Amino acid sequence: MSFPSLRLRRLRRKESLRKLFEEVKLHPSNLIYPLFVDERIEEKEEIVSMPGQFRLSLKSLVKEVNDCKKLGINSFLFFGIPKLKDEHGSEAYNPKGIIQRAIEVLRKEFGEDINIITDVCLCEYTSHGHCGLIKDGYLDNDSSLELLKKIAITHAQAGADMVAPSAMLDGQVKALREALDDNNFHDTLIMGYSAKHASCFYSPFRDAALSAPKFGDRKSYQMSYKNKREALREIELDIREGADVIMVKPALAYLDIIHLTKNKFNLPLAAFNVSGEYSMIKAASKLGWLDEKEAIIEILTSIKRAGADMIITYFAKDLAEMVLKDEL
Ligand code: PBG
Ligand code: ZN
Numbered sequence: 001m002s003f004p005s006l007r008l009r010r011l012r013r014k015e016s017l018r019k020l021f022e023e024v025k026l027h028p029s030n031l032i033y034p035l036f037v038d039e040r041i042e043e044k045e046e047i048v049s050m051p052g053q054f055r056l057s058l059k060s061l062v063k064e065v066n067d068c069k070k071l072g073i074n075s076f077l078f079f080g081i082p083k084l085k086d087e088h089g090s091e092a093y094n095p096k097g098i099i100q101r102a103i104e105v106l107r108k109e110f111g112e113d114i115n116i117i118t119d120v121c122l123c124e125y126t127s128h129g130h131c132g133l134i135k136d137g138y139l140d141n142d143s144s145l146e147l148l149k150k151i152a153i154t155h156a157q158a159g160a161d162m163v164a165p166s167a168m169l170d171g172q173v174k175a176l177r178e179a180l181d182d183n184n185f186h187d188t189l190i191m192g193y194s195a196k197h198a199s200c201f202y203s204p205f206r207d208a209a210l211s212a213p214k215f216g217d218r219k220s221y222q223m224s225y226k227n228k229r230e231a232l233r234e235i236e237l238d239i240r241e242g243a244d245v246i247m248v249k250p251a252l253a254y255l256d257i258i259h260l261t262k263n264k265f266n267l268p269l270a271a272f273n274v275s276g277e278y279s280m281i282k283a284a285s286k287l288g289w290l291d292e293k294e295a296i297i298e299i300l301t302s303i304k305r306a307g308a309d310m311i312i313t314y315f316a317k318d319l320a321e322m323v324l325k326d327e328l
Contacts, residue, residue: 023305024301025328026297026300026301026304026323026328027072028071028073028319028320029072030304030310030311031073031075031310031311031312031313032075032076032077032117032270032310032312032313032316033068033073033076033313033314033317034078034079034312034313034314035056035061035064035065035079036054036055036056036078036080036081036208036209037056037057037058037061037080037098037099038055038056038057038080039058039080039081039083039097039098040081041055041057042057042059043059044056044057044060047208048207049204049207049208049279050207050208050275050278050279050314051279051282051286052282052318053208053314055081055208058098058105061102061105061106062105065106065109065110066109068316068317068320069113071317071320071324072323073316073320074113074115075114075115076114076115076116077118077119077312078102078103078116078117078118078119079099080092080098080099080124081098081124081209082097082098082124082125083098085125085126086125086127087126087128087133087134088126088133089125089147090125092121092122092125092147093147093151093154095154095158099118099155100154100157103118103155103158103159103160104158107158107159115161116159116160116161117160117161117162117164117191118155118160118162118163118164119164119166120148120152120155120165120167120176121148121165121166122144122147122148122151122167123167123209123213124209124210124211127214128213128214128215129213130213130216130218131144131166131167131169131221132148132167132169132221137215138220139169141169141170141171142171144169145172148167148172148175149175149176149179152165152176152179152180152188153179153180153183156183156185156188157183160188161188161189162188162189162191162244163176163180163189163190164191164192164193164247165190165192165193166193166196167221168193168218168221168222172241173192173237173238173243174242177242189244189245190242190244190245191243191244191246191247191270192235192238192241192243192245192246192247193249194235194238194243194246194247194248195223195231195232195234195235195247195248195249195254195261196222196223196249196272197223197224197225197231197249197250197254198217198219198223198224198225199222199225199249199250199253199274200276201250201252201253201274201275201276202250202274202275204276204278204279205275225254228256228257228260231248231257231260231261232257232260232261232264235261235265236265239265239267244267244268245267245268245269245310246265246267246268246269247269247271247312248261248269248271248308249271249272249274250272250273250276250277251272251273251274251277251303251308251311252273252277252302252303254271255302255303255306258271258303258307258308259307261307262306262307262308268309269307269308269310270308270309270310270311270312271306271310271312272312273299273300273311273312273313273314273315275314278313278314278315281295281296293318293322296318296319297319297328300313300315300319
């Protein structure tokens with residue numbers, strides 16, 4: 001059968017039919033909302049390069065999470081901004097550090113109703129801004145792993161559900177699984193930042209978290225975006241090392257990698273819709289060049305359509321509000 005008896009526009013004639021045939025549906029239960037907790041402040045502060053996102057104080061954190069819960073968002077990824085930074089990033093594995101205290105407060109307040117996921121890295125805590133220990137100007141892999149283990153254990157002790165190593169060190173998932181198991185945290189999940197690329201789209205985040213490297217760049221540990229077979233290899237290794245969830249990051253310029261990963265592996269797959277991807281939409285819509293709501297829906301739908309089971313996104317609240325108002 002072909003035209004004129006075959007007409008695909010039949011499926012699109014009216015809104016109720018279009019809704020019936022939708023292949024991809026967004027829902028706040030699959031979104032993970034990144035939050036920054038800042039040890040230096042008492043009140044929340046808007047992040048200049050990420051309008052609508054805030055550095056939260058311990059005090060303002062509970063209200064923020066409560067507001068999100070009302071919108072149907074139950075999963076959060078936490079980043080810490082410490083008062084003090086040093087060469088070894090000691091505040092990252094201080095049991096009384098900002099993230100550890102934030103986890104305790106939230107667990108007490110919300111019990112098991114929320115999923116607490118923590119970023120495990122050193123760049124926000126080191127004076128040089130790199131994701132581990134520097135030896136002779138180079139990020140030292142194996143000694144840095146020892147510090148990532150300490151971070152993960154303090155997060156698990158405080159009550160984290162899932163730890164997410166983001167340093168792109170070799171062996172980081174294996175190191176964390178062993179450390180967690182040795183300390184009886186058999187049920188703490190690991191989400192690997194498996195294919196994390198060296199990307200320009202992290203700049204607003206680095207502003208927000210004051211984590212830009214003081215010298216050089218991250219290209220000796222984060223992946224080149226020119227290599228997709230290598231991305232699949234990184235993912236395969238994380239799976240072998242015991243990751244429960246794998247991730248592709250960033251998301252938008254990486255939909256091909258998300259798609260390939262989804263077809264090849266059976267683990268839950270997260271995509272990180274990163275800060276730069278957020279800020280460029282915010283900036284363009286502020287200038288009146290884009291309809292913000294439509295852009296958000298289109299972008300998040302494309303990430304899910306490519307194969308992401310979960311999306312880590314700063315748009316989580318915007319989307320959840322639209323879902324509540326039935327604007328999708
Ligand atoms: C820390 C980390 C970064 C992001 C997540 N974890 C920044 C970086 O690697 O420099 C980026 C997140 C975003 O841009 O939203 N390693
Ligand atoms: Zn880092």
